[in-house]
Amino acid sequence: MELSNVTRETEFVILGLSDLPEYQTLLFVAFLALYMMNIVGNTMIISLTRLDTSLHTPMYFFLGNLSFVDMCFTSSIVPPMLKNIVSSNKVISLHACIAQLYFFLTFACTECLLLGCMAYDRYVAICNPLHYMMLMNQRACILLVLFSWIISALHALLHSLMAARLTYCGANIIYHFFCDMAPLLTLSCSDTTANRMLIYTEGGLPLAFPFIIVMVSYTRIISTILKIRSTQSRWKTFSTCSSHLTVVILFYGTIGFMYLRPSSSYSTAYNRIVSIVYTVVAPTLNPFIYSLRNKDMKGALRKVLSKKGEI
Template identity: 55%
Template structure:
C-alpha cells in the first residue's frame, strides 16, 4: 500500500540533546570522537580475533559478532546526529526514521541475544569443562549466532512494518535524538493497540528471556565457583567471567534506566541521558573492557598492532 495514503507527515523533527547553539560545536566534537573510538576499537577487536588462531574459540566468535553489532548500533544513530548538528537542521525523513528504527531495533536486540549466548558459553566452560569442546562445538556455535541474527532481524522487521500501517498527522516533533519506537508511537493519530500488544508480548519476551538466561547462567556459575576448593582456582574461574559480567552490568543497567524507569518530562532530559549511556557509551567501552581485562585479547591486539607497524 502506498505510504502517502497512510500519513500526511513526510518528515519528523528530532529535538536532540540541547537546543542551545553555543553547545552544538562541543556536542559535535564529543560525539564524533566517541563514534571514532567506538568504531576503531571494535574493528581492532574483530581484526585481532580473526588474525590470531588462538582466539578461534566460541567465546571470541561471539565477541567478534558483538563488536560488529556495536559498530552497527552506533552507526545507526551517531552519523545522523552529527549531520543534524553540523547542518543546523533537526529534520529526518519518514523513510529515514523508519530505517533508523529498524536497524536500531536489530542491533539492540542482537546485543541482548549475544550477551545471553556468551553467558551460556561461560556457564558450560566453568560448570562442565570436560564437556565444553563437545557441547560448544563449531556447528552449535554457528547455529547460536545465526539464530540470534534471524530472530532479531525478524523482530525488528515486525515492529517496523507495524509502524508503517499507522497514520501520522501531527505534531511531528520527536523528543529524542533518534527515532525510537515508543516516542514514535506517541505521535500516531491512528490506534496503536496492535503495536502496544506486540511490544508487550513479543518484545517483552525477547528482551526478558535473554536477561533471565544470563541471570540463570551466572547463578550456576557462582555455585560451580563455590565448589572449587583452591582459592587460585576460584580466582581463575571468576576472571574468565569478569569481562562479560562488566559488559552485561553496563548494558542492562543503562537499558533499564531507559525503558523501565518512570519517564521524565521532555524538558528534563533524563531519558536522553540514559539513552546516550545505552546507545553510545556502552558500545564505546566494550572494547576497553575486553582488552584490558583479558590477557589473551591484549596479546592478540599487541601482535596485531606490531604487525601493522612493521
C-alpha cells in the same frame, strides 16, 4: 476516529540533545570522538580474533560478532545525530525514520541475544568443561549467531511495519536524538492499541529471554566457583567471565531502565542521557573492557604489534 480531513505528516523534526547553539560544537566533537573510538576499538577486537589463532575459540568468536554488532548499533545512531547537530535542517522523512527504527531494533536485539549466548558459553566452560568442545562446537556457535540475527531482524521488521502503518498528524517533533518506538507512538493520531499490545507481549522477549539465560548461567557459575577451595583458582576462574559480566551490567542496566518500567515522557533530558549510555557509551567501552581486563586479548595485541615492528 475520522482521518480523511486530517493532514498526514510525512516528516519529523528530531529535537536532538540540545537546541542551544553554544553546546553544538562541544556535542559534535564529543560524539565524533566516541564514534571514532567505537570504530577503532571494535575493529581491533575483530582483527585480533581473526588474526591470532589462539583466539579461535567459541568465546572470542562470539566476542568478534558482538564487536561487529556494536559498530553497526552505534552507526545507526551517531552519524545521523552528528548531521543533525551541524545542520539547521533537523527534518527526517517518515521512511528514513522507520528505517532507523528498524536497524536500531535489529542491532539492539542482536546484542541482547549475543550477550545471552556468551553467558551460556561461559556456563558450559566453567560448569561442564568436559563437554565444552562437544556442546560449543563450530556448528553450534554459528547456529547461535545466525539465530540471534534472524530473530532480531524479524522482531524489528514486525515492530517497524506496525509503526509504518500508523497515521502521523499534527505535532511532528520527536523529543529524542533518534527514531525510537515510544516517541513515534506519541505522535500518532491513529489507534496505537495493537502496537502497544505487541510491545507489552512480544516486545520484551528479545530482552527478557537472554537476560534469563544470563541470570541462570551466572547463578550456576557463581555456585560452581564458590565450591573451588583455592582462592587463587577461584579468582582465575571468575576472571574469565568478569569482562562479560561488566558489559552485561552496563548494557542491561541502562536499556532495562528505559524499557522495563512504566511508560513516561521521552521529552526529558534524563531519558535521553540514559539512552546515550546504551546506544553510544556502552558499545564504545565494550572493546576496552574486554581488552584491558583480558590477558589473552592483551597478549594477542602485543604479538600483532611486535610482528608489525619487525616488518
